[in-house]
Amino acid sequence: MTARVxxxxxxSLRDVAEIDHETFDTAAPDLRVLYLELRARYGFPMPxxxxxxxVDGAFARWEDVPRDGSEIAFIPPVSxx
Amino acid sequence: xxxxxxxxxxxxxxxxxxxxxDARVGxxxxxxxxxxDHNDGRPVDGLRYEAYATMAERxxxxxxxxxxxxxxxxxARCVHRTGDLAIGELAVWVGVTAAHRDAAFAACRFVIDExxxxxxxxxxxxxxxxxxxxxxxx
Numbered sequence: 437m438t439a440r441v442x443x444x445x446x447x448s449l450r451d452v453a454e455i456d457h458e459t460f461d462t463a464a465p466d467l468r469v470l471y472l473e474l475r476a477r478y479g480f481p482m483p484x485x486x487x488x489x490x491v492d493g494a495f496a497r498w499e500d501v502p503r504d505g506s507e508i509a510f511i512p513p514v515s516x517x
Numbered sequence: 518x519x520x521x522x523x524x525x526x527x528x529x530x531x532x533x534x535x536x537x538x539d540a541r542v543g544x545x546x547x548x549x550x551x552x553x554d555h556n557d558g559r560p561v562d563g564l565r566y567e568a569y570a571t572m573a574e575r576x577x578x579x580x581x582x583x584x585x586x587x588x589x590x591x592x593a594r595c596v597h598r599t600g601d602l603a604i605g606e607l608a609v610w611v612g613v614t615a616a617h618r619d620a621a622f623a624a625c626r627f628v629i630d631e632x633x634x635x636x637x638x639x640x641x642x643x644x645x646x647x648x649x650x651x652x653x654x655x
Contacts, residue, residue: 446569447639448651486655490637493572509569509637515652516566516597516638517550517609517629
């Protein structure tokens, strides 16, 4: 089973990936594995433990399965305020 | 009306404050976060805030709704800047109204703490020595 997902990159992740989003088909069984695959592809320095993950604009769980048509964002530690 | 908003341009606190006041209000508490000229011992020239806008607005609204549910307040609002900011510019404003001061202070503190902890906004600082970088605390 593959799902077509759009992944958004922000802040230091965008700087490393050199893109702010991309759409592709993934067979990753969950969002943790999806991040690990992208980390291997782009060389993100941050381990999964330092990030949170969001799906369609709401915080999600690393164990969630990538859903077809969803928008996924890996959220580095925030620094607003 | 949205209680939380992002603003790409400077905004006027007096207007926001006026929008909160009515006859029921006995107390108004606010927090203003400004861009300072140093961080962690390094001189700072300026900064940029980047947001995951749709999520930041949703998460910000959720925080203000939580504040209204947790504290006996009348209303709570927050505006956060995005884009390039210079030293001395206003970065974030929180305004809370209540019948009494205890709830206004407590809710205002709650809102800014939660915004800093969970709203997807990131600060990119430019340092006087020419270096620059994202702040990812923790």
